[in-house]
Amino acid sequence: AQRVTQPEKLLSVFKGAPVELKCNYSYSGSPELFWYVQYSRQRLQLLLRHISRESIKGFTADLNKGETSFHLKKPFAQEEDSAMYYCALSGRGYQKVTFGTGTKLQVIP
Amino acid sequence: GAVVSQHPSWVICKSGTSVKIECRSLDFQATTMFWYRQFPKQSLMLMATSNEGSKATYEQGVEKDKFLINHASLTLSTLTVTSAHPEDSSFYICSARESRGGSYEQYFGPGTRLTVT
Numbered sequence A: 001a002q003r004v005t006q007p008e009k010l011l012s013v014f015k016g017a018p019v020e021l022k023c024n025y026s027y028s029g030s031p032e033l034f035w036y037v038q039y040s041r042q043r044l045q046l047l048l049r050h051i052s053r054e055s056i057k058g059f060t061a062d063l064n065k066g067e068t069s070f071h072l073k074k075p076f077a078q079e080e081d082s083a084m085y086y087c088a089l090s091g092r093g094y095q096k097v098t099f100g101t102g103t104k105l106q107v108i109p
Numbered sequence B: 001g002a003v004v005s006q007h008p009s010w011v012i013c014k015s016g017t018s019v020k021i022e023c024r025s026l027d028f029q030a031t032t033m034f035w036y037r038q039f040p041k042q043s044l045m046l047m048a049t050s051n052e053g054s055k056a057t058y059e060q061g062v063e064k065d066k067f068l069i070n071h072a073s074l075t076l077s078t079l080t081v082t083s084a085h086p087e088d089s090s091f092y093i094c095s096a097r098e099s100r101g102g103s104y105e106q107y108f109g110p111g112t113r114l115t116v117t
Helices: none
Strands: A003-005 A010-014 A019-020 A024-026 A031-039 A046-048 A072-074 A083-090 A097-099 A103-108 B002-008 B010-013 B019-025 B032-038 B044-051 B067-073 B076-081 B090-100 B103-107 B112-116
Touching: A010 A019, A031 B044, A046 B019, A046 B090, A046 B103, A097 B044, B002 B090, B010 B019, B010 B090, B010 B103, B019 B032, B019 B090, B019 B112, B032 B076, B044 B067
Parallel strands: A010 A103, B010 B112
Antiparallel strands: A003 A024, A019 A072, A031 A046, A031 A083, A083 A097, A083 A103, B002 B019, B019 B076, B032 B044, B032 B090, B067 B076, B090 B103, B090 B112
């Protein structure tokens, strides 16, 4: 069974402060991990995936297999980062994607 | 980027009636589409995986006869909620998977809000 856990429902930070959105997963094989973002009144969209090892909009995420974590980080939060963030997991071959419960990031001006 | 559309964006129906929701990939072909359900302030729950030309694979606990899925072409999948009841009221989201040189990208539709009265 595959499971994704996001322990925080809401994370409030001040503009310019560092951000870390936590994500832990459970999967028996080698997973593919993703972060999706949903801005207000917009559809869900892919932010980044662990295999790309890229930084999008200043966000990065490192897959830690020992801790089974895939935390999303950004050194300096911007107001436009306010959104719902979902951590997600799929098995190799990109079959079904399992989503975490989401964390609402609120950046305070 | 690739676009996935859903129609209708919202629908209100009476209890006992059936409602069909369409999901289209507008500029790419999708052999696989996914249907999700999202309750207010909750995460997306996968309902079923729809494969073009074959039967959908339903997740545990999802009634196949109630949520009929048809994926007749590479750009269209439909979800029909049969004999809808108020508890079926929810936000239904589809996504389509695009194959890209050995890897995959999944694009989401804007969702359909269903209200059953």
